[in-house]
Amino acid sequence: MVTGVLLALAWVIGALWYFQEALIYPAPHYTADELQQLPQGLTALRDPANSASIVGFYRPPSAGGIPSKLWLTFGGNGDQALRWDGLVTPSVTPEVGFLMVEYPGYGARVGKPSPESLLAGTEATVRALAVQLGTTPAELEARSSVLGFSIGSAAALQYAARHPVKRIVLFAPFTSMLDMARQVVGSPLCYLLAHRYDNLAALRTIQAHGQPPLTILHGAQDSFIPHRMGEALAAAAPGSHFELVPGADHGDVIDVAEPRLRTFTTPPSPE
Numbered sequence: 001m002v003t004g005v006l007l008a009l010a011w012v013i014g015a016l017w018y019f020q021e022a023l024i025y026p027a028p029h030y031t032a033d034e035l036q037q038l039p040q041g042l043t044a045l046r047d048p049a050n051s052a053s054i055v056g057f058y059r060p061p062s063a064g065g066i067p068s069k070l071w072l073t074f075g076g077n078g079d080q081a082l083r084w085d086g087l088v089t090p091s092v093t094p095e096v097g098f099l100m101v102e103y104p105g106y107g108a109r110v111g112k113p114s115p116e117s118l119l120a121g122t123e124a125t126v127r128a129l130a131v132q133l134g135t136t137p138a139e140l141e142a143r144s145s146v147l148g149f150s151i152g153s154a155a156a157l158q159y160a161a162r163h164p165v166k167r168i169v170l171f172a173p174f175t176s177m178l179d180m181a182r183q184v185v186g187s188p189l190c191y192l193l194a195h196r197y198d199n200l201a202a203l204r205t206i207q208a209h210g211q212p213p214l215t216i217l218h219g220a221q222d223s224f225i226p227h228r229m230g231e232a233l234a235a236a237a238p239g240s241h242f243e244l245v246p247g248a249d250h251g252d253v254i255d256v257a258e259p260r261l262r263t264f265t266t267p268p269s270p271e
Helices: 002-024 031-036 083-091 115-133 137-141 151-160 178-183 200-210 227-235 258-265
Strands: 043-049 050-059 070-073 096-101 143-147 169-173 215-218 243-244
Touching: 002 070, 031 178, 050 083, 050 115, 070 083, 070 115, 070 151, 070 169, 083 096, 083 258, 115 137, 115 151, 137 178, 143 151, 143 258, 151 169, 169 258, 200 227, 215 227
Parallel strands: 070 096, 070 143, 143 169, 169 215, 215 243
Antiparallel strands: 043 050, 050 096
């Protein structure tokens, strides 16, 4: 009996280790039709080393040219960069453009997702846009802000911990992936987690270089990432702004809060 229990426990541990990447990164892919019928005005950015690999999509400012304000968007774990186009297009102005980052292994981008590859992939996407616009990554960084949802909050924060950004907006963020694993499988199994995104640690790094304005929105009825995690992140960043979104669960918080999204991403009109 003891042997059977140990074998069952070993199977559970092995399954958690083996399948955790599939749980964290569902990595959906586009159909051929989706890529052949891109929304008008949207640019697909391709990996210069592999033209079949799309690293992101760019929605330019309505005036064209290099945007005065550039938002980098980062989706959730089952998200695709193209989904963001419909959300951000209403916020496009003559000055504001959006760079929708595709994660490695997602959409039509080659690679395998991990904390390291998501950061390197974001940097590569910014470089691809700089080439497209005939400018430098540093010039784009000087105009950039980040917008992340769910695991995209980790992608946004780890980028902001390495590169200057003007503003940070997060939807439904978690404190750390270890905290999430502890909530789902408990201790000690949570320590099997391999991909340990730590948003609290990223915030500390950002603060050491000067905290840009931070806004966090979290669904009041979030059944996946409890809003106490968003509140904890806001409490760790003095001067940040936290909002509960009434009636919103995890998956629909951005759609419910879309009017608020536009107030953050679109600058006020000059008087």
